[in-house]
Amino acid sequence: MTKVSMTVNGKARSVEVPDNTLLVDYIRENLRLTGTHVGCDTSQCGACVVHVDGQAVKSCTMLAAAAEGAEVTTIEGVAASKDDLHPMQVAFKENHGLQCGFCTPGMIMAATDMVSRYKAAGKTLDEPAIREELEGNICRCTGYHNIVKAIADGASKMA
Amino acid sequence: MYDTTYYRASSVSDATSKLAGTEDGKFLGGGQTLIPTMKQRLAAPSDLVDVSGIDALKNISVEGDTVTIGAACTHAQVAGSSEVAEAIPALASLANGIGDPAVRARGTIGGSIANNDPAADYPAGCLGLGATIVTDAREIPADEFFVGMFETALDEGEMVTAVKFPKATKAGYAKFPNPASRYAMVGVLAAQTANGVRVAVTGAGNDGVFRHAALEEALGANWSADATQGVSTDEGDMLADIHGSAEYRAHLVGVMAGRAVDNS
């Protein structure tokens, strides 16, 4: 057991967990933030994507202990305040970029990450780039058409 | 996942001495291969010594004709490095094609090569560019480092600390991803180096990454995609599975070699 401390969605958290606890289990089971999902066990579906120190990572493929001292943002913390929505959340709704909603939190976390990376690098996030960037996020419902539209729209809303 | 004990190392000597004291410990880099393997209960290290936080291993430097990449540099860091992009663009592009963005944010070069997954990209990068793998104990040429599938020349407890890449005159990488896993089904790095043309193939071989003598000879004589046509690859050395026959992989080696040249 190790006491693992990190800041999650702006709030300092500290929980004693077994060393083999995955970050996603720390988030879901210990902190009861259940918006982060688990859709596979081979690090491919991306339903578990969160931001650790500003980078999108798969929380199912990282030990909680390895996030000691980190700043973690989950879907529950992506909006500026409780009554607000992040522009990318708005874009997913307005473009019907979700159906069952299970992959959606990971999609939104991956989307905001790709937008900031492209912006930082001064690159254009066009449709082929969005499709390529989504390699690690699987959706079974939407056929991706509206997710791609949503991310393009969200990117312009984030500008 | 089986029980394990986690330790975050602060320095290389801290990491190696810590590991030496464990029953069956393993170094943990970004964990993008080791953690899934542990989740599948296919690995059960007694201890994990996390080396991804060691600052000394996170540097990329270019000195003269050598690009040195610290073992804890992530794929995203290498892909985004302007020094790497300028010195060896093929290496930046190779790193940018590993896994997906979230995997690239965590996975490290040291972890990748120490594991020597037969479908990983970096082994082709190291072998094709003629890199030298630096460990806490010695320097190992890539030609000697990659021994076989998941096997390297690393001794028990020996830790990769950096990889030194000599600049190439020209180099290109082309990858045919497995449609499902997106790992390399065939990945070819072709380079014109100070020591002649080198061609390394990952993903396809039934014993891990290998150098392709016939392609090296053909490209040594004529550095063009056309030169790869008609160069055959022994099907007997190829993997075969539900994604493709040995014949198909052997064919793709030639095609990807041509594209690697085009990308150079």
Place this chain on the structure above:
Amino acid sequence: MTDQGIGARVLRKEDKRFITGKGKYTDDIVQPNQAYAAFVRSPHAHANVKSIDASAAEAMDGVEAVLNGHQLTGDAIGNIICGWGITSKDGSPMNMGAWSALATEKVRYVGDAVAVVIADSKAQAQAAAEAVMVEYEVLPATSNVRDSMKEGAPQIHENAPGNQIFDWEIGNKDETDAALASAHHTTTMDITNNRLSPNPMEPRSAVATFDESEDHYTLYTTSQNPHVARLVLSAFYNVAPEHKLRVIAPDVGGGFGAKIYIYPEEIVCLWASMKTNRSVKWTSTRSEAFLTDAHGRDHVSTATMGFDADNNIVGFKINTKANLGAYMSLFSSSVPTYLYATLLSGQYNIANVYCDVQTYYTNTVPVDAYRGAGRPEASYLVERMMETAARELGVDPGELRRQNFVREFPHQTPVIMAYDSGDFAGNLDQAKAAADVAGFAARKEEAAKRGKLRGMGYSNYIEACGIAPSAAVGSLGAGVGLWESAEVRVNPVGTIEILTGSHSHGQGHETTFAQLVSERFDLPTENIQIVHGDTDKVQFGMGTYGSRSGAVGMSAISKALDKVEAKVKKIAAHVLEAAEDDIVIEGGEVKVKGTDKAMGWHEVGLSAYTAHNLPEGMEPGLKEGAFYDPTNFTFPAGCYICEVEVDPQTGVTEIVQFTASDDFGTIINPMIVEGQVHGGIAQGIGQAMLEHAVYDDDGQLLSGSYMDYCMPRADDVPNYTVSHHSTTCPGNPLGMKGCGEAGAIGSPPAVINAITDAIGNNNLSMPATPSRVWAALQQVSAAQAAE
């Protein structure tokens, strides 16, 4: 008027909780005193269970209990059943083998559970499950129909000699044989429909709680049909009496058929909860999902289609062999029979159709309905035959279809179905225009300059939805009626709750069902709440599958709304002292037509509940229910055109254009309908090019994770051009046909027809992976070299 009624692109009401991470899925639920289940599963495809030694596991930390199949059957928990009886040609019933939720004597597929560990934590349960020692006597196995039907094949169930489950037929055999014998041209093909794993992104999960004080059970589960689950768990599996069992399917992360069935894990969690007096939770890993979620498709067929000298189809004969896996899943028998062969007339006027189907056991996970269920198998077969015949006859594939279209409705096919409406030529024309078929030759030429092979393929699909008139399906063997129920509750303040037996797991019912009410009463959708998925709240329902929630579920709501509307008008007429016929509902008011007399909508609600001034003899309150039984199947149809470019060096296919023209009848929310089509097409492209559930000859699953099972990703699929050309369905009050499965049904043949057109070789099976396409191209080169 609100702008939220039928036909409006209303944004989804349910989205807020999903985009903020507040959706509530089964695995998100934690009960007090909750323990975790881990199953001990067979690593062998076929083996006798000699012994189970749980002593080491029982002694481990946190282990509450280790339970096995003998204890399960000892507690009189019933075997898992198939709910649709099929009668063979010779009049004999199907051979249903016994399926216990925990195997006792024998395991029949890799993943078949023999025991379960209940422990304090997930990790403890998994560790203990590994410590359960099971001694197996391994038996030879078969993983496909070809091997199962062989002389001397391993016998999987004692009561199924030769592993055959049934040998069934439909259509007019003698007439079909005669028509084919006298045909001017015949086209014959062997066609395989590849086995798939449904893969909803949310893995299955169950949380069962036994309340000893009330002898009452609660089950949270990932179900498309919680009431059916309760019925079956109670009536057949004897887990608990129906009135003592509450089943809740909260937010469910996709279904696609895989979450229709009641699986062993749900039965075991409920039973284990009673045995241990703890809440028991089980959540599937993706690896477990590949091993245990029912798979789909897996047909091998031979078909012959005959044409007269004018290219009119004169007969169509098909033999199909279907793999149903190791046990008969809930609706497994209906898929390769009534959901399949009844659609083999396609969009065409064919006087003679005959199909016989043999089904077999294999040592693989059970096969049941997956998005489309039988209809994709039919459309793939019919539409590949049509495209191939057109090539053989040297005619335009679109025109060969057009010439043979059914044009008059109703149209009785030789295989049960009576098509009620459609304009197949209209869909063909719309799709051809949108796909710019006229410009294809120029595009092909341009692609060739870039070294790419460009091809185009059609698919004119028809399917049957709105399943289905209860008496009709009953006569065909179904064990249940397939009506739907609804209840409309108008509250005293005028807000409305709709209770429905349909279940939404991505389809957007909370929005579309509210739109229906908005249309009827001219109220904003925010005042309307849809309640579903809880057997304590909704009295009964048949759930959501087979694209039935619009045509059947909304028809039930519509019927209940009729009753509410009638009562509202009576109350208003009484209060406003006017004739009922003069009452109109609009703008949030109930008015007397042509006057300024009106009451607010909420005032009518209040009147109904205060009951101070109701018409003589009227009961207080404003709540009405209805059951709707469909009058016929509905027949969505359409035309899909796919255009591809193949890289001849690698065999990689890129879909450069995908055009759909669908006829879904009335559309409630075009945005949601388009989304359903997009997702369906992506799954169809997945089947055509990427996905394949593969077992080796020993019954080991080779595609057991996303490392080997290729899910469509964003860069595998194109943007889709989707359009509608609709005819109204005469069979239900809203004129709806259903849209949930069309994309998955219609797209695979369009993709394969396009690829075979591009490469000039029709010898290509799904999934058309780069490897297979390249191999097919090598055949072309070899043939050319031989010439």
